[in-house]
Amino acid sequence: GAVVSQHPSWVICKSGTSVKIECRSLDFQATTMFWYRQFPKQSLMLMATSNEGSKATYEQGVEKDKFLINHASLTLSTLTVTSAHPEDSSFYICSATDLTTYNEQFFGPGTRLTVL
Amino acid sequence: DAKTTQPPSMDCAEGRAANLPCNHSTISGNEYVYWYRQIHSQGPQYIIHGLKNNETNEMASLIITEDRKSSTLILPHATLRDTAVYYCIVRADSGNTPLVFGKGTRLSVIA
Numbered sequence: 001g002a003v004v005s006q007h008p009s010w011v012i013c014k015s016g017t018s019v020k021i022e023c024r025s026l027d028f029q030a031t032t033m034f035w036y037r038q039f040p041k042q043s044l045m046l047m048a049t050s051n052e053g054s055k056a057t058y059e060q061g062v063e064k065d066k067f068l069i070n071h072a073s074l075t076l077s078t079l080t081v082t083s084a085h086p087e088d089s090s091f092y093i094c095s096a097t098d099l100t101t102y103n104e105q106f107f108g109p110g111t112r113l114t115v116l
Numbered sequence: 117d118a119k120t121t122q123p124p125s126m127d128c129a130e131g132r133a134a135n136l137p138c139n140h141s142t143i144s145g146n147e148y149v150y151w152y153r154q155i156h157s158q159g160p161q162y163i164i165h166g167l168k169n170n171e172t173n174e175m176a177s178l179i180i181t182e183d184r185k186s187s188t189l190i191l192p193h194a195t196l197r198d199t200a201v202y203y204c205i206v207r208a209d210s211g212n213t214p215l216v217f218g219k220g221t222r223l224s225v226i227a
Contacts, residue, residue: 095160110157
């Protein structure tokens with residue numbers, strides 16, 4: 001199956017700093033990528049839908065100025081957590097849809113963010 | 117909001133079949149039933165999906181009732197590595213539509 005990678009796999013940062021997380025589709029092109037976050041012992045919550053070459057669509061309650069999403073190419077989307085605070089500590093997961101197998105959504109391994 | 121209902125947890129003996137139920141009574145005619153699983157601290161892994169016919173692949177079988185209001189995921193011979201949270205999701209046939217996760221079923225395979 002198709003492979004989605006994320007970098008970094010984990011990051012620790014100080015409160016007030018910004019952190020960028022990359023999501024790449026390694027062997028396929030993805031016009032649409034999705035970003036989720038998952039708090040401990042909870043399910044995945046959709047944050048935003050990222051479309052190549054256009055602005056991301058954010059879910060209700062997700063601050064677009066705090067979680068900046070860029071999808072500049074068919075294989076790369078980035079999520080930047082700006083001015084991170086301890087409550088932003090979470091597991092961030094991206095997914096991408098393969099244009100050739102349109103129904104299947106492939107997930108990255110996730111990035112664990114810890115804000116001190 | 118998730119459109120599915122699953123039991124919060126289940127146990128299964130190693131080597132036995134694991135049958136995970138899912139209710140989706142409000143499913144629409146163009147919506148598929150997807151199953152994903154998430155092993156601790158990893159991204160979700162696709163298992164199987166179907167519209168109305170039963171489906172089988174190397175990982176599992178999916179049985180969908182005739183009225184499509186419920187389904188069952190079957191892992192024929194569960195192993196310890198199948199311990200995970202299993203999510204049943206309904207989604208329209210479109211790659212641009214995100215998967216909306218419910219709470220899933222935590223399956224524990226016991227030796």
